[in-house]
Amino acid sequence: MDCQTSCVRPIPAVGISIMSKTIFRALVVASIVLAIAAAAIDTLLPNLTPQPLSQAYEDIPLPEMFTHPIGLFIFICWALAGLAGNVALLFFKRWGRSLSLYTTIIGFFLYPFFGPTVMSGLANALYEASLVIWGSILAISYTSSIAEFFATGGNHERQQYNNKASIKR
Numbered sequence: 001m002d003c004q005t006s007c008v009r010p011i012p013a014v015g016i017s018i019m020s021k022t023i024f025r026a027l028v029v030a031s032i033v034l035a036i037a038a039a040a041i042d043t044l045l046p047n048l049t050p051q052p053l054s055q056a057y058e059d060i061p062l063p064e065m066f067t068h069p070i071g072l073f074i075f076i077c078w079a080l081a082g083l084a085g086n087v088a089l090l091f092f093k094r095w096g097r098s099l100s101l102y103t104t105i106i107g108f109f110l111y112p113f114f115g116p117t118v119m120s121g122l123a124n125a126l127y128e129a130s131l132v133i134w135g136s137i138l139a140i141s142y143t144s145s146i147a148e149f150f151a152t153g154g155n156h157e158r159q160q161y162n163n164k165a166s167i168k169r
Helices: 021-044 051-059 069-090 096-114 121-143 147-151 156-168
Strands: none
Touching (some): 096 121
C-alpha cells in the first residue's frame, strides 16, 4: 500500500479558529449558570441528599471564615472580585483575564477555610462541570484567537478596520 496516496494525514493548522466571541461568552455564562444550579439544586430538591448526612452537616457550626468580621470581609472581597472578573471576561476587558486568574488562585487558598461541604451527586456533577468550563475559559482566554480581543480591550475588529484605513491614506 502506497502511503503517499492512501494514508490519512493531519492537515496542518493554518490559523483557523472556531472560537468566536459568542461561543466564549456562552462558555462564561454556562459556567456561571452551572455553578448557580449546583448551589440551588439541593435546596430545591432536598431529597437528593440522604437525611442523616444533611442533618450531620446542619449540626456543624459555621466556619470562622463566615462568622469573624475579617474573614467575612475577605470572603466578600474575593467574591466581588470574582464577579467583576466574570463580567470583564464577557466584555473582553484587558484586566478581566488577570483578575479571573488571580481570584481562582486565591480561591485555592481560601477553600480550606470554608469548612466541609455536603452535596448531592447531581449538585456535585453540575459544580464539576462548571469548574471544567471555568478552567477552559481561562485557558482559551490566554491561548486561542480570543486572546487578541483581550489585548485590544474587545475592539479587535475596530482595531483591524483602523489599521486598514491608515494604510490606505
